[in-house]
Amino acid sequence: MSTREERTLARIALTWLAEPGTRSVARLVDRLGSVAALDLLLDGRAPDEKLRASIAARSADGDPRAVAYDAMARTDRLGARIVTPEDAEWPPGLADLRELRLPGAYRKVDTETAPPLCFWVRGSWPLAEALDRSVAVVGARAATGYGTHIATELGYGLGDRGWTVVSGGAFGIDAAAHRGALTAGGLTVAVLACGLDRPYPMGNAALFDRIADTGLLVSEWMPGAEPLRPRFLIRNRVIAAGTVGTVVVEASARSGATQTGHRALAMPRPTMAVPGPVTSAMSVGTHELLRDYPKARLVTGVAHVLEEVGRIGDDLAPPARGPDRPTDALDDDARSVLEAMPRRGGVGVERLAARAGVDVRTTLRKLSLLEELTLVVRRDDGYALVSTPRPRRATT
Amino acid sequence: MSTREERTLARIALTWLAEPGTRSVARLVDRLGSVAALDLLLDGRAPDEKLRASIAARSADGDPRAVAYDAMARTDRLGARIVTPEDAEWPPGLADLRELRLPGAYRKVDTETAPPLCFWVRGSWPLAEALDRSVAVVGARAATGYGTHIATELGYGLGDRGWTVVSGGAFGIDAAAHRGALTAGGLTVAVLACGLDRPYPMGNAALFDRIADTGLLVSEWMPGAEPLRPRFLIRNRVIAAGTVGTVVVEASARSGATQTGHRALAMPRPTMAVPGPVTSAMSVGTHELLRDYPKARLVTGVAHVLEEVGRIGDDLAPPARGPDRPTDALDDDARSVLEAMPRRGGVGVERLAARAGVDVRTTLRKLSLLEELTLVVRRDDGYALVSTPRPRRATT
Numbered sequence: 001m002s003t004r005e006e007r008t009l010a011r012i013a014l015t016w017l018a019e020p021g022t023r024s025v026a027r028l029v030d031r032l033g034s035v036a037a038l039d040l041l042l043d044g045r046a047p048d049e050k051l052r053a054s055i056a057a058r059s060a061d062g063d064p065r066a067v068a069y070d071a072m073a074r075t076d077r078l079g080a081r082i083v084t085p086e087d088a089e090w091p092p093g094l095a096d097l098r099e100l101r102l103p104g105a106y107r108k109v110d111t112e113t114a115p116p117l118c119f120w121v122r123g124s125w126p127l128a129e130a131l132d133r134s135v136a137v138v139g140a141r142a143a144t145g146y147g148t149h150i151a152t153e154l155g156y157g158l159g160d161r162g163w164t165v166v167s168g169g170a171f172g173i174d175a176a177a178h179r180g181a182l183t184a185g186g187l188t189v190a191v192l193a194c195g196l197d198r199p200y201p202m203g204n205a206a207l208f209d210r211i212a213d214t215g216l217l218v219s220e221w222m223p224g225a226e227p228l229r230p231r232f233l234i235r236n237r238v239i240a241a242g243t244v245g246t247v248v249v250e251a252s253a254r255s256g257a258t259q260t261g262h263r264a265l266a267m268p269r270p271t272m273a274v275p276g277p278v279t280s281a282m283s284v285g286t287h288e289l290l291r292d293y294p295k296a297r298l299v300t301g302v303a304h305v306l307e308e309v310g311r312i313g314d315d316l317a318p319p320a321r322g323p324d325r326p327t328d329a330l331d332d333d334a335r336s337v338l339e340a341m342p343r344r345g346g347v348g349v350e351r352l353a354a355r356a357g358v359d360v361r362t363t364l365r366k367l368s369l370l371e372e373l374t375l376v377v378r379r380d381d382g383y384a385l386v387s388t389p390r391p392r393r394a395t396t
Numbered sequence: 397m398s399t400r401e402e403r404t405l406a407r408i409a410l411t412w413l414a415e416p417g418t419r420s421v422a423r424l425v426d427r428l429g430s431v432a433a434l435d436l437l438l439d440g441r442a443p444d445e446k447l448r449a450s451i452a453a454r455s456a457d458g459d460p461r462a463v464a465y466d467a468m469a470r471t472d473r474l475g476a477r478i479v480t481p482e483d484a485e486w487p488p489g490l491a492d493l494r495e496l497r498l499p500g501a502y503r504k505v506d507t508e509t510a511p512p513l514c515f516w517v518r519g520s521w522p523l524a525e526a527l528d529r530s531v532a533v534v535g536a537r538a539a540t541g542y543g544t545h546i547a548t549e550l551g552y553g554l555g556d557r558g559w560t561v562v563s564g565g566a567f568g569i570d571a572a573a574h575r576g577a578l579t580a581g582g583l584t585v586a587v588l589a590c591g592l593d594r595p596y597p598m599g600n601a602a603l604f605d606r607i608a609d610t611g612l613l614v615s616e617w618m619p620g621a622e623p624l625r626p627r628f629l630i631r632n633r634v635i636a637a638g639t640v641g642t643v644v645v646e647a648s649a650r651s652g653a654t655q656t657g658h659r660a661l662a663m664p665r666p667t668m669a670v671p672g673p674v675t676s677a678m679s680v681g682t683h684e685l686l687r688d689y690p691k692a693r694l695v696t697g698v699a700h701v702l703e704e705v706g707r708i709g710d711d712l713a714p715p716a717r718g719p720d721r722p723t724d725a726l727d728d729d730a731r732s733v734l735e736a737m738p739r740r741g742g743v744g745v746e747r748l749a750a751r752a753g754v755d756v757r758t759t760l761r762k763l764s765l766l767e768e769l770t771l772v773v774r775r776d777d778g779y780a781l782v783s784t785p786r787p788r789r790a791t792t
Contacts, residue, residue, distance in 0.1 A: 016488075018753070019753065026690065027680070040479070053754065053755030053758065054753040054754065054755075056755060057749045057753055057754060057755050057756070057759075058750055058753055060746065060749075060750050061747075061750035061751075117768040139495070141576065146673055149675070150674065161409055172656050210521075228735045228736065229731075229735045229736055230732065274674060274695070275671030275672065275674065275679075275683060275686075276671070276672070276673055276674075277542055277672055277673055278546065278670060278671065278672075278696035278697060279542070279545070279546075283671075284696075287671060287694055287696050290671075290686070290694050291693070291694050291700075294690055297687070298671070298683055298686050298687050298694070300674035300680075300683050301674060305686070335626065339624045339625045339626055340624065350456065351457075353453045353456075354456050354457035355457075356453070356455045357413075357414070357415065357453055357454055358449060358450065358453060359449030359452060359453055360453070362449065363453075
């Protein structure tokens with residue numbers, strides 16, 4: 001029987017030997033446990049050639065167990081912790097990744113969709129608790145002022161209503177969402193694609209420290225791991241699977257943010273996109289999501305987001321509508337009478353009835369109503385409009 | 397047996413006695429013909445009290461046949477013509493209005509959905525021919541610079557590709573769509589809610605003259621008729637039913653333009669909306685259309701519009717995508733090798749293979765490929781990246 005430390009050590013070693021998300025490794029761990037899976041792989045008995053080659057190449061770089069042991073020590077020195085499925089704080093939603101089948105263009109990276117083997121976590125909240133009521137807010141690094149504004153507002157609105165904001169650690173939308181949540185005193189979680197001791201980008205180092213103070217920094221990669229480009233895409237599945245829903249704020253046509261959106265759709269989780277000017281390259285990705293996937297929902301603010309992810313009866317968006325107008329309550333006849341009023345001067349009841357196409361008795365009744373609403377007045381020369389600054393005639 | 401002139405005269409009189417679109421009148425005309433329907437109504441035998449009252453009120457204002465006769469003379473003087481369902485140029489699509497049932501909020505105005513009894517038309521194109529390949533471009537009067545730009549582009553793009561643009565005559569989106577079509581030398585049709593001799597708004601009078609020169613001015617109301625507010629909503633059904641599809645460019649939450657969108661959806665006709673900044677009140681209506689009606693399609697430009705209304709195989713939108721990158725053609729191994737390259741300095745093949753998690757032989761093969769693509773170079777200290785201005789690491 002292995003000890004808990006041995007099992008954790010094996011998970012770390014496996015994560016190092018093959019990139020996180022590798023399906024064949026996850027299947028071995030499911031079947032044999034992490035310790036036996038590691039033994040088998042180091043024995044050269046990996047189930048496929050590609051994995052065998054990858055393990056041989058990495059092993060040439062160091063003894064996997066020694067590397068894992070070193071990573072554990074380094075984790076302690078960082079004030080971070082390692083979280084595995086054996087821990088109570090392991091997020092249950094990640095299990096859904098096991099069944100994930102990506103559509104069309106993303107089938108190629110299907111092998112990257114297995115659940116993580118372990119996480120490195122910095123911050124005091126239990127991970128599962130932080131993610132229980134959480135929304136991913138993701139988007140472009142090269143965000144516009146518009147996108148940054150929206151992401152900040154969403155981060156603030158979610159944080160203010162007790163929802164956790166989850167994002168990557170990039171400039172642009174990611175950072176704006178975190179900042180918004182922090183400003184609201186909300187909980188925010190940054191899921192990184194490198195070691196927790198390697199703030200990337202460096203320019204966000206102070207932001208990461210603020211996040212770790214009140215929220216969480218999370219990574220599937222051990223301390224020291226570099227932010228290699230494919231890792232961001234592998235990381236994105238955690239953002240999509242670990243949250244209740246995902247909002248894409250701004251994204252170019254082919255980008256990591258739309259990929260996160262696709263993964264959230266495939267989970268499936270509520271997947272939302274914020275529209276923007278069609279003249280903006282940074283909204284091409286969100287518009288394509290909305291066009292290509294009927295399940296992707298257009299959202300314009302935090303109320304719409306809560307409508308998608310909220311528990312029934314909890315969070316509801318008010319219907320969008322114009323300002324109330326006194327004429328809203330009028331029936332068709334009253335409206336016809338009102339519209340038939342001359343713009344200047346008074347008018348007699350019969351003449352008005354003819355213009356309105358309403359009989360005289362009804363016209364008189366409706367005129368009383370309109371008087372009560374102070375829309376018309378009775379004068380010497382007949383009935384006249386009470387002048388208002390609002391133009392009476394609408395086109396479109 | 398009535399003459400054609402008598403039948404047309406009766407249609408004009410009926411249009412004047414009850415506002416266009418009144419269902420009970422349309423049903424009588426269908427059953428009895430226009431002459432007998434007029435006789436019956438003037439005899440006080442209208443099928444409902446409301447219509448009876450309306451006819452009595454209007455009749456008090458003048459003899460309906462004399463009014464109609466006068467309207468015919470006025471039409472001639474204007475250089476306009478009257479078009480009825482007896483004419484070859486009557487647009488066939490309008491017949492769909494007969495079956496139109498509006499959803500929810502619009503059920504109240506259900507009585508306004510019968511097909512027109514006749515049109516006043518100014519311009520030389522046959523009406524049906526002009527509308528055969530047509531798209532309605534509608535939206536807010538108080539359009540933003542963004543909306544005006546988009547409407548102009550759509551008008552231009554449609555006109556340029558041989559599609560007729562149809563809109564109202566309002567400031568803002570309507571005028572911009574017409575101007576765009578005119579600039580492209582395209583055909584454009586303005587459907588007015590008042591007499592053709594009463595340009596409304598006056599500020600668009602010169603635009604209306606330009607439209608009449610090469611396109612068409614159309615109205616259901618006789619010369620002299622005022623642009624009363626309810627008429628714009630009644631008019632909108634003609635824009636929705638007379639075209640192949642409708643695009644809403646900018647619209648506030650409760651507006652004539654969203655009403656036209658609802659009517660197009662109910663027809664049903666392809667119904668499209670252009671998104672915009674969620675911070676803009678002028679995009680609230682288009683976003684609500686897209687949120688509330690799964691059949692409303694998000695479009696970002698003329699290519700998307702043609703995809704919705706185009707004959708199969710005729711007009712297709714190219715897929716949105718980012719710029720081609722040399723790394724697009726790389727397989728997973730080549731990409732892993734490339735990503736594992738140090739940012740500065742050279743690296744040996746074995747070290748690189750270990751970092752990439754790819755076996756040495758494959759690494760060598762992929763390095764040859766990367767050399768060919770001038771992404772890496774072989775140097776004294778091993779392989780090195782060819783420096784490019786493009787950042788190597790992407791987040792999000």
